[in-house]
Amino acid sequence: MPNPPDLAALLESPLARDRDADSMQRQLHERLKRAILDGRLAPGSRLPGSRALAEALSISRNTVTAAYEHLAAEGYVQPDRQGTRVTELSSPVATTTTTKRPRNKPPDSPTTAHRLASIQPRAAFSEPDATFRPGVPALSHFPATAWRRALDRAIRTASPATLGYGDPLGEPQLRAAIARHLAIARGVRCEPRQVVIAEGAQEAISLCVRLLSNPGETGWIEDPGYRGAKSAMRAGDMHMVPIRVDAEGLNASAEDWQKHPPRLVYTTPSHQYPSGAVLSIARRLALIAEARRHGAWIIEDDYDSEFRHTGEPIGAMQGLVPDAPVLYIGTFSKTMFPSLRLGFLVLPEALLASVRAPLEEMLRGGHRHEQLAMADFIESGQFGRHLGRMRRLYRDRQQALRLALTRHLKVPHEIDGGYCGLHLTVRLPPRFDDRRIAAEALRHQLAPVALSSFALQPLPSDNGLVLGYGNTSVELFEPLVKRLSQLARAAECGDSGSGA
Incomplete structure (x- = not known):
């Protein structure tokens, strides 16, 4: 059996003793565990006795004993009559460091189900209070x-x-x-x-x-x-x-x-x-x-x-x-x-x-x-009364958004979305890149979604923006539509700026 290693050297740095540091026991346990996992403490090697290590590190012997007991409970070490030795382990860290890999080749990716590759990511995340985000009701009401x-x-x-x-x-x-x-x-x-x-x-x-x-x-x-x-x-x-x-x-x-x-x-x-x-x-x-x-x-x-x-x-x-x-x-x-x-x-x-x-x-x-x-x-009856209030609120918001789009969206467009729900769909000619407009809008805290992203087999007519009005106040509609109009014009002409 190998002689006890110089643990004081293996621990790399003294244990922290300031008030905000983890307990001595936890620090010692974590460093010993890491030394075992990365191979610096070889399988079968014997750890120093608790008294000797406590003196070397200037800490309590009870601290060392408790750390050893914790490691033994987790299976990292095995106590026996001759002391405490490191258990035989298959170290994932040691394996990856010793395996030869062609230069510049990244590690293999974790294996996942094939179906995951076909699941489309949703649009970039936006905060619930981002304006024009579809599907969000009037949270403040x-x-x-x-x-x-x-x-x-x-x-x-x-x-x-x-x-x-x-x-x-x-x-x-x-x-x-x-x-x-x-x-x-x-x-x-x-x-x-x-x-x-x-x-x-x-x-x-x-x-x-x-x-x-x-x-x-x-x-x-x-x-x-x-x-x-x-x-x-x-x-x-x-x-x-x-x-x-x-x-x-x-x-x-x-x-x-x-x-x-x-x-x-x-x-x-x-x-x-x-x-x-x-x-x-x-x-x-x-x-x-x-x-x-x-x-x-x-x-x-x-x-x-x-x-x-x-x-x-x-x-x-x-x-x-x-x-x-x-x-x-x-x-x-x-x-x-x-x-x-x-x-x-x-x-x-x-x-x-x-x-x-x-x-x-x-x-x-x-x-x-x-x-x-x-x-x-x-x-x-609270639910029914709440629905009645929200119907009136959303009806007014949809009417106001339709009016703002008619007045201030200075690009060719058609308004879809019916007279129901919490969103309107604005169709744009194909020359306006709806995904680019949506991505640029998000930088301005607007969260419309590109209509083309909803289609499995997009047609030229599947180009536009889905605007949620449920959680956006009426007084914001005019300035927000003006901003969208600027972004749409910029997308048409290929300008990289916002057009503001």
Whole structure:
């Protein structure tokens, strides 16, 4: 067995003794561990006795003993009758330093699933309060005091059992409240047992993919359309087929059904994202009929249709006909606030028996007090009153943004986005690079998203900007649109500046 090494030399520098330093025991433990991992303390070498090392380092023997015991508990050293020796280890650090590698060749990248390469990164991150960011509601108008009272009641009245895991499909009170609300507000046909609580619409879409598709099966997605649906299908190893969207929404032809029969069809029929088109009743009924005929399931994402700014609300496709092959998805991210992370999935009655057991294994239940508070918020009428206030606010903001665009966007453009929701889409001629405009806008704390980034197979018409107005004040619209106009002109002429 090798003689004890000179640990005082191996530790490289004296242990720090100032008040803000880690304890002597922790410092000694970390340095010994690092010396073992990087090979400076060879396997089988014997460490000095605790008394000898304590004297060499001028520290307490108890400190050395405690550090040795910690190393032994982790398996770095092995005490025996002759002292303490270093365990035989496969050191990852030592391996990488001794392996010969061609000059200038970087280390091998970690191995990941092939599907990750096909998942498109979202646009550059922007703060929630960045202007014109799509999908963010008016956060400063949320009734935080009323929500806090609902949370307080939920915590005060709930039993200690609510601190444990709940029903994997969600709290019964919230599922019942959602079922009643959807029947009245959206025309959805469902019983509470059909409602599954999820962490937002994205998890609900992913659940649909995991429950209903097999790798290699075909999924239809709107083009341009919601990137989260594409990511969920890619993660499920589905073969995606983009179906173009026009003024009447998803435009699936007989040839599409014949050549690419889908297992899943994702659609946003009440307010297509991002074009704002409404799927016509003729196309809704045809889509349901063809899905039945081909054994396909429709995922209806009703993400922001609570906020319709003109006329009567458009009912959900799910409730059009009995037993429609439609999985209805909703979220509280737009009607409440995004960080709540509560959404829901309404399953067709025909699926309940076959998916209940898998769902109980895939989900664990959680956010129980938030779910109970949300149920109380709905049943007390606070949710309905909040929706009414927000409808008026968003209607006024959309009208103001349309006016600001008409007055101050001094480049050729068309305004899409319908009269619903929290965003407008501004289409630009192809000579204006929408991705360049969006990237430059972010430098000015504006966060519109390039329309072309939503398309799987972009066409020249898929060029423009998606502008969120939900969390942007009306008084900012005119100066912000003027800035966008400058950025667009700069992108057209190829100037690298902002045009300001």
